[in-house]
Amino acid sequence: MKNYSQEILGLLSLKLAWRNLFRNTRRTSLTCVLISCSLVALILVDGLVLGMVDVMVGSITHTLAGEAQINKKGFRDSLESELYLADPEDIIARLKKDQAVTGQAPRVIVGGMVTSTYNTSGGLIYGVDAVSELGISKIKDAIYAGEYLSGKDREILLGRPMAELLEVKTGDRIVISAAEVGTSNITQELFRVSGLFAFGPAELDENIVFINLHQAQKILNMPGKVHQIALRFKDPEDAKNPDLPIFQALNRGEVEALGWLDLEPSFGALIAMTNYSTAIVATILFLLASLGVINSMFMSIYERIYEFGVVKAIGTSSMQIIQLVLFEALLLALISCALGLVFGYLSGSYFQENGIPMGRVELSGILLDGNIHTRMAAYQFITFPVYVILLTVVAAIYPAVFASRIVPTRALQRVL
Amino acid sequence: MTKLIETKDLCRSFGSDETLVVALDHVSVTIEEGEFTAIIGPSGSGKTTLLHLIGGLDEPSSGSVTLSGINIAKMPGRQVSDFRRDHIGFIFQAYNLIPVLSAEENIEYVMLLQGVSARERRRRVKEMLKITGLEGLGKRRPAQLSGGQQQRVAVARAMASSPDTILADEPTANLDSKTGISLLEVMRDLNQTRGMTFVFSTHDEKIMERATRLIHLHDGAIDKDERK
Numbered sequence: 271m272k273n274y275s276q277e278i279l280g281l282l283s284l285k286l287a288w289r290n291l292f293r294n295t296r297r298t299s300l301t302c303v304l305i306s307c308s309l310v311a312l313i314l315v316d317g318l319v320l321g322m323v324d325v326m327v328g329s330i331t332h333t334l335a336g337e338a339q340i341n342k343k344g345f346r347d348s349l350e351s352e353l354y355l356a357d358p359e360d361i362i363a364r365l366k367k368d369q370a371v372t373g374q375a376p377r378v379i380v381g382g383m384v385t386s387t388y389n390t391s392g393g394l395i396y397g398v399d400a401v402s403e404l405g406i407s408k409i410k411d412a413i414y415a416g417e418y419l420s421g422k423d424r425e426i427l428l429g430r431p432m433a434e435l436l437e438v439k440t441g442d443r444i445v446i447s448a449a450e451v452g453t454s455n456i457t458q459e460l461f462r463v464s465g466l467f468a469f470g471p472a473e474l475d476e477n478i479v480f481i482n483l484h485q486a487q488k489i490l491n492m493p494g495k496v497h498q499i500a501l502r503f504k505d506p507e508d509a510k511n512p513d514l515p516i517f518q519a520l521n522r523g524e525v526e527a528l529g530w531l532d533l534e535p536s537f538g539a540l541i542a543m544t545n546y547s548t549a550i551v552a553t554i555l556f557l558l559a560s561l562g563v564i565n566s567m568f569m570s571i572y573e574r575i576y577e578f579g580v581v582k583a584i585g586t587s588s589m590q591i592i593q594l595v596l597f598e599a600l601l602l603a604l605i606s607c608a609l610g611l612v613f614g615y616l617s618g619s620y621f622q623e624n625g626i627p628m629g630r631v632e633l634s635g636i637l638l639d640g641n642i643h644t645r646m647a648a649y650q651f652i653t654f655p656v657y658v659i660l661l662t663v664v665a666a667i668y669p670a671v672f673a674s675r676i677v678p679t680r681a682l683q684r685v686l
Numbered sequence: 687m688t689k690l691i692e693t694k695d696l697c698r699s700f701g702s703d704e705t706l707v708v709a710l711d712h713v714s715v716t717i718e719e720g721e722f723t724a725i726i727g728p729s730g731s732g733k734t735t736l737l738h739l740i741g742g743l744d745e746p747s748s749g750s751v752t753l754s755g756i757n758i759a760k761m762p763g764r765q766v767s768d769f770r771r772d773h774i775g776f777i778f779q780a781y782n783l784i785p786v787l788s789a790e791e792n793i794e795y796v797m798l799l800q801g802v803s804a805r806e807r808r809r810r811v812k813e814m815l816k817i818t819g820l821e822g823l824g825k826r827r828p829a830q831l832s833g834g835q836q837q838r839v840a841v842a843r844a845m846a847s848s849p850d851t852i853l854a855d856e857p858t859a860n861l862d863s864k865t866g867i868s869l870l871e872v873m874r875d876l877n878q879t880r881g882m883t884f885v886f887s888t889h890d891e892k893i894m895e896r897a898t899r900l901i902h903l904h905d906g907a908i909d910k911d912e913r914k
Contacts, residue, residue, distance in 0.1 A: 278798055279798060282795075286784070289786035290786055576781050577785070580776075580778060581784065583770065583778075584771065584775075585770045585796055585847075590799075682738075
């Protein structure tokens with residue numbers, strides 16, 4: 271019987287709360303707009319951050335590095351040419367059998383001198399397999415003059431700034447000098463510029479040249495050997511999983527197989543920072559919205575002080591008044607979230623489709639160029655509204671307690 | 687007749703030292719069941735304070751208030767709130783009703799707090815609307831009712847919870863003469879036919895004329911207590 275009464279009273283409070291919301295439609299509307307806008311802003315900011323992270327991850331993994339790499343231990347730090355993978359054929363055979371892996375590109379990487387008729391520059395010489403690279407990197411897409419590698423001898427691709435430094439164009443001659451593996455004898459080879467590329471990040475365009483893999487192996491006297499195998503996965507998320515079978519199988523002895531997050535730990539920190547930035551924005555937005563809610567609830571309570579005095583006088587308990595005010599906040603939050611979700615979805619869809627123009631920004635060697643397309647995720651439409659509802663109700667606790675403490679005798683004197 | 691309300695040496699003062707105001711000064715009064723009592727006196731004489739103390743809305747500085755044999759003067763907050771709900775009906779000068787509820791819902795409100803069954807609530811609401819002459823107006827919200835009709839709803843609400851007594855703080859103050867008399871007739875009728883005890887604070891001559899007892903307050907003390 272008591273529970274039944276409590277339910278009835280709960281329904282009464284809910285009915286009162288709902289009707290009270292529409293006593294001052296302007297104030298309720300403005301508060302709703304404030305809460306809705308906070309939710310929309312949060313959805314968009316988070317979508318933008320996700321979009322930026324996508325671009326950054328794409329920039330790292332799809333430009334050149336790959337989603338994961340297999341190297342001999344120590345090679346990444348020293349780029350010592352002696353630290354090559356001794357049995358790349360076995361590794362590649364294993365990778366080809368792995369369902370999770372969609373592409374692999376063997377590479378020879380060595381430091382050397384790049385010389386033209388007019389100038390000389392130091393650089394990293396990448397010996398790449400033209401066909402394999404199509405599934406891993408964007409070298410072909412980055413070509414803006416001349417042709418991509420076809421596998422023929424003496425082809426070389428230069429970045430725009432290096433070509434400018436060396437004062438060469440496609441078809442011009444270039445001499446590469448490097449130390450042979452094993453003997454450290456200096457070897458030289460003549461190339462003709464077959465193409466010019468521009469990835470965007472200066473770090474890549476200024477320092478790297480690409481030649482065909484077989485020719486790099488020949489110059490460096492390391493037939494059949496490679497320094498690195500770059501990978502692409504069917505599911506990009508696999509690259510972040512150190513327990514992936516292929517990582518487990520290959521991370522033995524002298525070989526290391528690492529995903530991009532381990533290859534670029536500073537980028538992991540950058541992603542963590544973007545998450546913090548979203549949390550900070552969310553905190554500020556919620557704080558502002560909460561203050562708006564508190565203000566709105568107090569205005570509503572002050573307008574009804576006499577009424578609260580009367581209902582307390584006729585037997586309404588303090589808890590019932592707290593319940594009433596919290597229900598008002600809850601309903602306000604629900605209406606606001608419904609609006610916020612609709613507008614959040616519409617605006618999120620628009621910016622996901624059309625992007626937000628951000629200009630050209632290079633951040634830690636990562637190029638953000640043009641529009642950033644926001645990314646919508648299910649949690650933005652589930653978790654964020656739950657936070658908004660909880661925070662709105664929490665923000666209303668103070669006004670609710672204030673209302674519950676109204677003393678009928680004082681309240682009744684207030685108007686009369 | 688049975689003693690319903692009894693105050694003994696009831697004192698209430700506000701402020702302290704230089705700002706001390708004595709609103710009630712050792713007021714002892716007994717009101718019996720079925721009385722139609724008016725507490726009268728000039729402004730500031732302590733009428734409303736006495737009514738609030740009898741109704742458990744305020745705590746006395748000293749003395750006791752006994753209602754239906756229970757001393758409510760020192761009752762804790764939640765308990766006195768429940769006591770008011772179950773034993774006292776209140777009618778205030780104005781703005782008695784919850785504006786977002788209809789007349790019916792306002793009458794039903796206290797019964798909902800009491801946990802009265804839906805069937806019984808409906809029955810009593812219908813009965814109260816009839817007694818107070820508000821048949822057909824139950825669905826209207828307070829803003830759609832005249833001042834007199836709103837006060838009738840307040841009377842109906844106060845009655846519907848079957849209280850021991852109804853305390854009315856200047857119920858006709860905001861009503862015109864004709865409406866005030868009409869409301870008084872309703873209350874007097876309820877008093878006579880149902881034996882409901884009414885205690886008013888008032889300046890209104892019309893109430894004074896109809897009251898069976900007049901308690902005159904002056905500067906917080908009983909000046910005169912006359913029964914008709």
